[in-house]
Amino acid sequence: MPHYDLNPEQDMLRKTIRDFAEKEVKPIRQKLDEKEEFSYELVDKMGKLGLFGMTISEEYGGQGMDYLSYCIAVEELARVDGCQAATVAAENSLGIGPLYHYGNEEQKRKYLPDLCSGKKLWGFGLTEPEAGSDAGNSKTKAELKNGTWIINGSKIFITNAATKITAGITVQAITGVKDDKKEMSCIIVESNTKGFTARTMHNKMTWRSSNTAELYFDDVRVPEKNLLGARGTGFKQMLSTLDSGRLGIAAMGLGGAQGAFEAALSYAQERKVFGKPISSFQVNAFKLADCAMEIEAARGLLYKACWLKDEERPFGKEASMAKLYCSEVFHRVANHCVQLHGGYGLMEEYPAAKFYRDQKLLEIGEGTSEIQRLVISRYLGC
Amino acid sequence: MNIAVLIKQVPDTETKIKIKPDQSGIEEGDIKFIVNPYDEFAIEEAIKTKEKIPGATTFVVSIGPERAGEAIRTALAMGIDKGIHIVNNEPALDSYLTAKVLHGVLKERNISVIFSGKQAIDFDHGQLTQMLADMLDWPCVMITESFQLKEDKSGAKLVRRLGGGAKEIYEIAFPFLVGCEKGLNTPRYASLPGIMKAKTKPVEKLLVSNYLEGQSAFVSYKNYELPPERMAGKKLEGEPQIQAQSLVKLLREESKVI
Ligand SMILES: Cc1cc2nc3c(=O)[nH]c(=O)nc-3n(C[C@H](O)[C@H](O)[C@H](O)COP(=O)(O)OP(=O)(O)OC[C@H]3O[C@@H](n4cnc5c(N)ncnc54)[C@H](O)[C@@H]3O)c2cc1C
Numbered sequence: 178m179p180h181y182d183l184n185p186e187q188d189m190l191r192k193t194i195r196d197f198a199e200k201e202v203k204p205i206r207q208k209l210d211e212k213e214e215f216s217y218e219l220v221d222k223m224g225k226l227g228l229f230g231m232t233i234s235e236e237y238g239g240q241g242m243d244y245l246s247y248c249i250a251v252e253e254l255a256r257v258d259g260c261q262a263a264t265v266a267a268e269n270s271l272g273i274g275p276l277y278h279y280g281n282e283e284q285k286r287k288y289l290p291d292l293c294s295g296k297k298l299w300g301f302g303l304t305e306p307e308a309g310s311d312a313g314n315s316k317t318k319a320e321l322k323n324g325t326w327i328i329n330g331s332k333i334f335i336t337n338a339a340t341k342i343t344a345g346i347t348v349q350a351i352t353g354v355k356d357d358k359k360e361m362s363c364i365i366v367e368s369n370t371k372g373f374t375a376r377t378m379h380n381k382m383t384w385r386s387s388n389t390a391e392l393y394f395d396d397v398r399v400p401e402k403n404l405l406g407a408r409g410t411g412f413k414q415m416l417s418t419l420d421s422g423r424l425g426i427a428a429m430g431l432g433g434a435q436g437a438f439e440a441a442l443s444y445a446q447e448r449k450v451f452g453k454p455i456s457s458f459q460v461n462a463f464k465l466a467d468c469a470m471e472i473e474a475a476r477g478l479l480y481k482a483c484w485l486k487d488e489e490r491p492f493g494k495e496a497s498m499a500k501l502y503c504s505e506v507f508h509r510v511a512n513h514c515v516q517l518h519g520g521y522g523l524m525e526e527y528p529a530a531k532f533y534r535d536q537k538l539l540e541i542g543e544g545t546s547e548i549q550r551l552v553i554s555r556y557l558g559c
Numbered sequence: 560m561n562i563a564v565l566i567k568q569v570p571d572t573e574t575k576i577k578i579k580p581d582q583s584g585i586e587e588g589d590i591k592f593i594v595n596p597y598d599e600f601a602i603e604e605a606i607k608t609k610e611k612i613p614g615a616t617t618f619v620v621s622i623g624p625e626r627a628g629e630a631i632r633t634a635l636a637m638g639i640d641k642g643i644h645i646v647n648n649e650p651a652l653d654s655y656l657t658a659k660v661l662h663g664v665l666k667e668r669n670i671s672v673i674f675s676g677k678q679a680i681d682f683d684h685g686q687l688t689q690m691l692a693d694m695l696d697w698p699c700v701m702i703t704e705s706f707q708l709k710e711d712k713s714g715a716k717l718v719r720r721l722g723g724g725a726k727e728i729y730e731i732a733f734p735f736l737v738g739c740e741k742g743l744n745t746p747r748y749a750s751l752p753g754i755m756k757a758k759t760k761p762v763e764k765l766l767v768s769n770y771l772e773g774q775s776a777f778v779s780y781k782n783y784e785l786p787p788e789r790m791a792g793k794k795l796e797g798e799p800q801i802q803a804q805s806l807v808k809l810l811r812e813e814s815k816v817i
Contacts, residue, residue, distance in 0.1 A: 185629070186754050189636055192593075193749045227751030240751045250751075 187246050194253035197226060198261075206258040209386035210531055213379060215340055216386060219261055224295015228254075228265050233277050237285055238293035244421070245483040248428035255432030256439075259535035262432060263387040266425035267336035268292070272299035275347050275363060275418050279406030284365065291344065300338030300346035300375075302392050303415055305331060310548050312349075312415065317394060319350035319364055324401045326364055328372075332392040334542075339375035339390035343368050346375070346392065349411050361411030365403040372397040383538040420493045422543050423500035424486065427479045430503030430539045434475065434510040437532040438468045441514040444527075448519075455517065464513045471506045478502055494556040501549035504539035511536040560615040560712075561668060564605045564639065565661065565675035565688070566598040568623050568630035572680065582782035594630045597676025599746035600739035604706055605674045606638045607744065611708055616640050620664065622647050622657060622767060635757035636749030642762035645770070653778035656771065658690035663770035666695065671733040672715075677702050677740050688738045698731050701738035 183191070201222055209216055223229070231247040233239025247269060255262035273292050276284060276299065291297040308315040317330025328350055338346050345367040353360040366373055374393040381389060406414055442465055445456035455461050479499040485492035511533045515522035522529040540546045570576065571591040579586055594602070602619065609615040618641040619634040621627045631642040645664060652660070665673070678685035685701075692699030705718035714732035720740060721727060749757075793809070795802040810817045 185632060186758060189629070189633060189749060189754050189757075190751065192633075193636075193754065197748050225750065226748055227753075231751065235752075240755060242751065242755065 183245075183249070186242075187249055190242075190246055191249050191253055193226070194228075194250050195256070197222075198254050198257035202254070202258045202261050206260070206386075207525065207528075207531070210260065211385075211525065213381070213385045215264075215388045216261075217340075217342065220264065220295050220298070220340075220342070223261070223265060229268050229295045230273050230277075230289065230293030231269055233273060233289065233293055237277065237289035238291075239273075239277075239289070240293075243483070243487040244424055245480060245487055248424055248431075248479060248483050251425050251428035252432035252435070255429040256436035258386075259429060259433050259532075259538075260384050260386040262429045263384045263538075264298075264337060266422075266429060267301075267387075268298055270422035270425045271301035271418065272337055272347075274421060275301060275405060275414055276365075278417070279363065279410075279414055283402075284405070288344065288365075297342050297344035298337040298340055298388075299344055300335045300390065300392075301418070302332035302335045302338065302346050302348045304334050306333050309334075310545060313359065313412070315349065315351065315361075317348065317350045319348075319352050319362065321352070321401060325398050326401060326403060328364065328366065328394040328397040328399070330394050334378070335375075335390045335392055337388050338392060339377040340388045343375065343388075345370075347405055348392070348394070349415060352408060352411075360409045361415075362408050363405040363411045363414050364399065365405055366394075366397060366399055370397055370399060383535045419543055420496050421486065423496040423549075424479070424483055426539055426543050427475075427482070427496070427499035427503040430500070430505075430507040430536075431472070431475050431479055433532055433536055433539070434468070434472050434503070434507040437507070437511045437514040437529065437536075438465075438472055440528050440532070441465065441468065441510070441517045444521075444529075445517050448517075461517060464517070468510045468513055471509065475499075475503045475506045494553060497544075497549045497552045497556075500539075500544070501546055501553070504536070505546065507532075507536045507539060560612055561670045562605045562609055562615055562617045563665060563668070563670045563673045564598070564601045564617065564619045564634065565673060565691075566602065566619050566621045566630055566634055567595045567676075567679045567681070568592045568621065568627045569595045569679055569681040572596070576785070578783045578785060582784065584780075584783060592626060592629065594633050595676050595679045595681075597678060597680070597739055597741070599676075600741065600743045601674035601676050601737070602634050602637055602639060603744045603746040604737070604739060605672075606747070608672070608706075608708055609640075612712055618643060620645065620661065622652070622660060624648070628762065631762055632757050633749060635760045635762075636753040637747055638753060639760075641760060643765065644762055645765045645767055647767040651776070651780065652767070653776040654684050654686045654690055655778075656774060656776050658687055658694055659772075659774060660767055660770040661687075661691050662694040663772075664765060665691075673697075673734075673736045675736065675738055677738040685738075688736050692736045695734075695736075697735050699736040699738070700729050700731070702740045703737050704740045704742045706737060706743060 227240045230239035231242050235241045251262050251266045276288055292299050305315045319326045319328045347363050348366055351359045352362040372395040375390045378389045446454050448455050482492050482495035482499040514529045515533050518529045521527050571593045574590050577586040605617045609617045617639045619639050620643045621631050622645040628644055631644055675688045700717045700719050702720050703717050704720050707716045717729045719727045795805050
């Protein structure tokens with residue numbers, strides 16, 4: 178029989194992160210967003226709470242929690258601020274994840290403790306200006322010469338890669354060609370390496386206080402042992418990283434939807450037009466009912482995907498479904514939220530506008546909605 | 560050295576309280592329960608004190624139904640070492656009985672200091688700590704906003720807030736009780752490793768009924784009612800003189816306070 182109770186630790190985790198987000202993040206989210214400011218102070222606080230390396234074993238400084246707990250934490254952050262949720266989710270799944278799953282003992286010992294404590298951050302560079310959905314079309318190359326990788330190329334839209342505390346990035350590069358097929362591998366590049374530049378990208382519509390960077394590799398030389406996992410397994414590593422990453426993005430959609438819904442409901446109950454609260458007009462009440470229902474369904478789908486992952490069963494299809502559904506639910510809820518706020522919904526002093534802006538990323542990052550439909554339909558045998 | 564903290568699980572401050580149809584109490588169904596906010600200052604101060612005293616042990620004590628176990632787990636996740644849950648399946652205890660049960664449980668435990676919140680935000684009695692102090696025959700400082708352990712760790716210097724900005728400063732040797740006020744410290748969040756560790760920390764379970772010694776409560780609640788809804792305010796218009804006149808008129812004729 179399925180049961181729907183969270184365990185006491187998960188309950189307490191939710192309460193703690195909600196409390197933290199309400200008290201520490203909410204009062205400054207608007208200011209950080211307006212100034213496009215990455216908050217080192219919040220990263221430090223989130224690190225002390227244990228929000229980085231949540232699913233990593235304690236040996237390397239992680240918390241050894243399950244994926245459901247991880248998603249609950251991301252959900253609660255996103256309920257208040259998608260930007261901080263982005264920093265945490267990207268760090269856990271893209272920054273720390275590949276190092277933990279594919280790194281050798283030396284690499285893990287060297288990088289993970291500082292990443293898990295939030296002292297340092299790490300990026301994962303896959304996307305290129307001409308290779309997003311079609312990641313296979315990437316051009317960045319790494320050549321092995323006398324025990325040194327020489328890397329040339331560029332990456333774009335890389336989260337957490339250009340902060341003052343970024344220790345390095347994992348770059349996906351072409352390391353050879355076999356039978357007309359590109360051989361892809363992942364290589365570790367530390368931030369201070371000569372020839373490597375990470376530049377923060379400005380003027381984003383979404384996730385304005387999360388760090389997004391362009392990376393340039395100009396004859397970057399790193400030792401051969403910086404290869405992450407086996408040579409030629411880059412594509413496989415990326416696919417599996419994205420599978421788990423989708424759970425985090427889904428959690429951001431779910432949490433954002435929850436936050437936008439709560440804002441919409443309380444505003445609709447307070448705002449009086451024609452002498453009545455707008456929530457008493459059926460057209461608005463029905464919108465709120467739809468939001469509540471879809472959020473409930475989204476939560477069910479995401480938690481099931483997490484459960485499959487935690488049970489070590491195949492979860493790729495469900496992760497893709499959860500990512501797609503949760504971000505589209507957030508889209509609809511954020512839209513209703515702004516609509517219910519009327520003119521005020523367009524003003525940044527209300528949270529509706531930020532939910533509306535932050536939502537859009539979720540239909541694009543870590544595989545667009547179209548790509549998710551492609552992934553799901555392939556599972557169906559189409 | 561043993562450091563005790565008294566905590567109570569109370570309805571979340573944002574809860575909309577609903578009264579049971581027979582007015583015998585409040586509906587608990589939809590209520591979210593939290594650790595009494597003042598008790599969080601007590602928990603934090605206990606942990607900070609322990610961190611300064613090698614070998615010291617902290618424990619929380621809570622009287623309440625099964626659900627009060629959550630409050631205890633929260634304190635353990637914040638860093639308290641052990642819990643004592645005095646399970647209460649009796650009718651409501653008044654402050655005196657609560658103090659009596661706590662006295663029975665705590666008197667033999669070789670405690671140096673007991674931290675509590677200055678009051679619980681559910682019933683706001685604000686008298687339990689003092690009653691327990693009397694039963695233990697220990698000194699007690701309420702509304703404490705500063706606590707400094709003495710260098711030789713034999714006691715502490717405490718500052719207690721009085722009205723009008725005045726303060727009282729105490730220097731007391733252990734053992735004693737402290738009623739904690741907002742501003743004393745900033746309670747830490749339960750960290751994720753803390754939450755995981757809390758699972759394995761010991762919680763002793765006792766029964767209230769074993770500590771009542773035949774005594775029953777002095778105070779009982781007959782019925783509950785919500786306060787009347789606040790009426791909309793009135794705005795007085797016109798020149799200051801006219802406004803003052805209409806204010807006096809209203810105070811005299813409508814609210815009849817002068
Ligand atoms: C804020 C932010 C943070 C990011 N963080 C990272 C990061 O940390 N690391 C990283 O590697 N990348 C990151 N990305 C990149 C992100 O994953 C890509 O933007 C995304 O995969 C889409 O790629 P693209 O922008 O090149 O769009 P394109 O691939 O050019 O897609 C354009 C449009 O075409 C559609 N399309 C493409 N192929 C098909 C198809 N086969 N069928 C139907 N429609 C199709 C897409 O769905 C989309 O609507 C980030 C992006 C942003 C905006």
